[in-house]
Amino acid sequence: MDKDRFIQVLNILEKEFPKWNAPVVSLMAKRDKRTPFQILISTVISLRTKDEITAKASEKLFELADNPHDMLKLSEEEIARAIYPAGFYRNKAKTIKKISEIMVRDYEGNVPDSLEELLKLPGVGRKTANLVLALSFNKPAICVDTHVHRISNRLGFVKTKTPEETEKELMKKVPQKYWNKINDLFVAFGQTICKPVSPLCSKCPVSEMCEKVGVNKSR
């Protein structure tokens, strides 16, 4: 699959899943009204967690604290309780607390806006850092989660083993103006149609361009 077809896929998916209105991407629904801190914390909560649950857990936590200073007033137990349904709650609570501490101590309560600084934060890897850059600071970034990794490979656009390889390949092959659309569209697409197991190829709007129609497993 060449570059033009990949972009064609993005365009088709964009019609299928209009911006801010994707069927299940509720984490994104209010993101333009969220502060960078809220987006960062939501993204931490979202690790290995569906976005509807993420959205609910985030709202509950933000009722208690929506900035790093207030967050530090909460105990780990209180944070864990608020985000409990999202899973990995103890790890995430610790991470949220540490991040808040670092923001207050080193960044005057702000979220750093460079990839290097974000990656230094505990619990923040490439996926999280890139998503924060894209959503909080409107910077071009390709956020490669399991959906982006899987779908890019299924389409045959890349042949990679790790998300990091996928990120590099996509950055090479896709013009920058499309970078921020990829994650949005592939997550919506991946959760509803191009699912990891038993994808709904018969309902897929881009099956004609897919090299793996009828696959039954992840890649």
Add this chain to the structure above:
DNA sequence: AAAACGGGGGC
């Protein structure tokens, strides 16, 4: 009853 879930860290 299993497997899967918008990863990341520790080893």
Add this chain to the structure above:
DNA sequence: GCCCCAGTTTT
């Protein structure tokens, strides 16, 4: 590279 975190939803 492997294993852990974890409850809820889906198959």
